[in-house]
Amino acid sequence: MTETRYDGLLLDHDGVIVTLCSHQVLRAAATDAFVDAGISNPSPDDVDAITIRVWEDDLCAVADRYGVDPDRLWQCREQRIEQTLRRETRAGRKVPYEDVTSLERVEVPTGIVSNNQTRIVEFVLREHGLYGYVETVRAREPTRESLREKKPESTYLEAAAADLDCSNPLYVGDSESDIVAGQRAGFDTVFLRRDHNATRHLEIEPTVEAESLSAVLELL
Template sequence: MTSQQYDGLLLDHDGVIVTLCSQHVLRDAALGAFADAGVSDPNPDDVDTITIRVSEDELCAVAKRYDVTPDRLWQCREDRIETTLRTETIAGRKAPYDDVACLERVEVPRGIVSNNQTRIVDFVLREYGLRGQFGTIRAREPTRASLREKKPNPTYLEAAATDIGSSNPLYVGDSESDVVAGQRAGFDTVFLRREHNATSHLETEPMADLESLEAVLELLNDS
């Protein structure tokens, strides 16, 4: 652990603040994106490829197979995903975890760092009355270029720390890419275990491996 006291808290959004959307719902959105781009019968593997954790190279390869521009396919995908996640949020199927309430007791500035779209993260937080708790949101614009800045690239993390005026933030994520991004940014990083990643094995060791935001709060208070 860094000896200096933490002067900020950065958190991933999906899987840390709010629950994940079901895989089949996201896949349906990706399938709809192909239809919007004029592709009527895409290969199921290609649908899976653009559903989540998409790289720019993967997107370009898929688009080429169907003679669609990558920008067109990606815009269709982003718009479908946004509509889907708005619907899931309004229906209450994408909702804050119970322990998010403890963040009201955090005394240092807070920010969100996500690989999701900024417009989605902002909508979800506002829908549940949480937007005011965070001084910044650093996430993706719905463009192909944004794929180059996703975590594990530390760009969003570094920008969020600057936004909240923090030189030594604690970062909380739920994936290997979060841990890698945190280390690349030089920030102590907590791997937060939820139901979806309870048994995950990490190749990269986080500073701490915790099971609740309450435990994160204790770590902050002890720093």
């Protein structure tokens, strides 16, 4: 029996396990969130600021411009995004990548680490029958405080590794923040290239690049 190099596998969710939702759809959800918070005509830049890759300072600055509580605005945003992603999943527009079935062959403990909301990740996994592939999910709670812990911070990666009782997991992501988070945690990293990031230039170097989850499995 050969010895396994890594004692765990950690995977990002959106863009690695399941397809991304269109930016246009997410932006519409963010616009609706402003309306829910009592803001009828937000600027396009402010809508963009709370659509994806949101930072707490930006959220607070936007809320301050409209005189609303940042926690209230964020709660509205999180609810609208959750509703949207549930709808997109049920409609078959947010689906697993074809190579996800290769995870059936993984022999080490496996977990999901995501900047998305935990309730969304868990819903998507259940809806597509993927929960059996993973032993833990570490993602955000729908609170403003959670923005301080999201990747590129290593908090969720370290928590997932602890859940799986592994000290040397391999982490697979599709963004530069994934690679930074993995390196901060001291883990080897795989930058997985999909259609949405096929030509993306990285300012930081992952341990390796791969074009499919099948290729990732060859590293374990």
